[in-house]
Amino acid sequence: MRILVDENMPYARQLFSEFGQVEAISGRDLTPSKLKNVDGLMIRSVTKVNEALLTEANKLSFVGSATIGTDHVDKSLLMSRDISFVNAPGCNAHSVADYLISALFVLAQQHQFNLRDKTVAIIGVGNIGTRVIDKCEALGINYLLCDPFKAPADAFRQYVSLEEAARADIITFHVPLTRDGQYPTFHMVDEAFLSALNPGTVLVNASRGEVIDNKALYRVLSQGKQLPTVLDVWENEPHVMAELLPLVELATAHIAGYSLEGKARGTEMIYQAFADHCGRRVSQHLEDFLPHPEIAGFNLGQPPTPEIVQRLVHAVYDVRRDDKLFREHALAGKGFDWLRRFYPERRELSSAVITGNPSVTSLQLAPLYQLGFSRPD
Numbered sequence: 001m002r003i004l005v006d007e008n009m010p011y012a013r014q015l016f017s018e019f020g021q022v023e024a025i026s027g028r029d030l031t032p033s034k035l036k037n038v039d040g041l042m043i044r045s046v047t048k049v050n051e052a053l054l055t056e057a058n059k060l061s062f063v064g065s066a067t068i069g070t071d072h073v074d075k076s077l078l079m080s081r082d083i084s085f086v087n088a089p090g091c092n093a094h095s096v097a098d099y100l101i102s103a104l105f106v107l108a109q110q111h112q113f114n115l116r117d118k119t120v121a122i123i124g125v126g127n128i129g130t131r132v133i134d135k136c137e138a139l140g141i142n143y144l145l146c147d148p149f150k151a152p153a154d155a156f157r158q159y160v161s162l163e164e165a166a167r168a169d170i171i172t173f174h175v176p177l178t179r180d181g182q183y184p185t186f187h188m189v190d191e192a193f194l195s196a197l198n199p200g201t202v203l204v205n206a207s208r209g210e211v212i213d214n215k216a217l218y219r220v221l222s223q224g225k226q227l228p229t230v231l232d233v234w235e236n237e238p239h240v241m242a243e244l245l246p247l248v249e250l251a252t253a254h255i256a257g258y259s260l261e262g263k264a265r266g267t268e269m270i271y272q273a274f275a276d277h278c279g280r281r282v283s284q285h286l287e288d289f290l291p292h293p294e295i296a297g298f299n300l301g302q303p304p305t306p307e308i309v310q311r312l313v314h315a316v317y318d319v320r321r322d323d324k325l326f327r328e329h330a331l332a333g334k335g336f337d338w339l340r341r342f343y344p345e346r347r348e349l350s351s352a353v354i355t356g357n358p359s360v361t362s363l364q365l366a367p368l369y370q371l372g373f374s375r376p377d
């Protein structure tokens with residue numbers, strides 16, 4: 001059996017080698033001829049799976065995307081050709097929520113506000129949005145929820161309209177990129193939306209670049225409207241709008257989901273699905289591969305104050321590291337894709353165990369576990 005795996009997929013060669021011959025490919029440069037006589041294709045979001053790519057895919061029976069988003073795959077085309085497709089729902093959801101909290105801590109520091117005095121509107125209440133809820137609750141941050149698909153069936157949570165959500169102090173988008181249906185997300189943030197926002201509203205996009213009209217955002221920001229903005233995703237990646245960069249507060253190269261756990265979990269999920277597809281049992285597991293984290297944990301000598309919590313989060317992941325790399329390399333330097341291909345190791349908050357000395361009660365530690373840190377075994 002022949003299997004192609006994206007070169008930016010940790011542990012893919014080790015995991016898929018048990019099925020046959022594995023070849024690593026550059027996901028953005030995959031050509032139709034590379035798919036001749038290939039049985040399985042394991043990709044990430046940079047590989048557009050469409051009619052043009054599959055012209056020579058004479059033996060392809062399985063496509064796996066080690067990602068949450070699937071907007072890069074023509075799923076109906078694969079179904080029409082009886083080619084199985086799986087993605088990795090939730091694989092890096094914790095990682096994106098870690099990214100968001102790190103970014104909010106930075107903005108609160110830069111703009112001298114207390115997150116507990118703010119309301120966050122969570123647009124999209126799926127795997128990532130629900131983890132953002134956990135983190136907001138752990139930090140005592142008020143939040144609003146906007147998700148027209150979830151609202152009708154969810155009897156436990158209150159939801160608001162997008163118009164009402166737009167009145168929040170902070171708006172964070174965790175929606176798929178959709179272009180049709182009743183609530184398409186393509187350019188859901190357009191010039192009218194941006195112009196109606198209260199000055200000072202914080203915008204965070206770690207979903208897909210096209211959810212925010214980047215040209216409209218540039219026009220509104222360059223006209224002087226104060227909208228502190230965090231962009232992890234950009235229209236037309238990897239060729240992002242250079243003029244936008246100096247106008248956003250935090251800029252990163254589509255890495256919100258790039259913790260080692262998040263990427264590896266995506267690989268493991270499609271490995272397991274491919275084993276099922278082949279009628280085989282899996283023989284390897286993620287924990288066999290994940291290296292011991294550099295920061296194994298923290299033992300608190302006093303109850304965690306908000307300042308301590310922020311220091312703990314930033315000790316594991318500080319988004320300013322990635323903003324600095326982006327501003328140094330994404331445009332003039334080695335480039336957007338280089339930054340993602342050679343992304344410096346980053347672990348999820350879950351990789352760090354939190355303990356406390358006897359003066360610290362389990363009740364005082366509970367918010368840290370809700371925030372995503374791990375409990376001792």
Ligand SMILES: NC(=O)C1=CN([C@@H]2O[C@H](COP(=O)(O)OP(=O)(O)OC[C@H]3O[C@@H](n4cnc5c(N)ncnc54)[C@H](O)[C@@H]3O)[C@@H](O)[C@H]2O)C=CC1
Nearest residue numbers: 069124125126127128147149174175176183206207256257
């Ligand atoms: N920047 C990054 O590295 C990453 C980005 N993503 C992106 O984040 C998206 C969300 O991820 P998950 O939460 O895991 O997906 P999910 O599918 O679990 O949740 C998405 C939620 O958005 C809701 N939704 C859809 N259209 C909406 C609209 N117009 N308004 C409000 N809500 C709407 C859905 O009902 C669903 O509850 C992914 O589709 C992907 O595009 C995901 C992982 C990493």
Ligand SMILES: O=C(O)C(=O)[C@H](O)COP(=O)(O)O
Nearest residue numbers: 044045046067068069257258
């Ligand atoms: O999982 C998703 O959806 C994401 O956006 C991933 O973070 C995308 O990472 P790549 O597949 O572009 O490496």
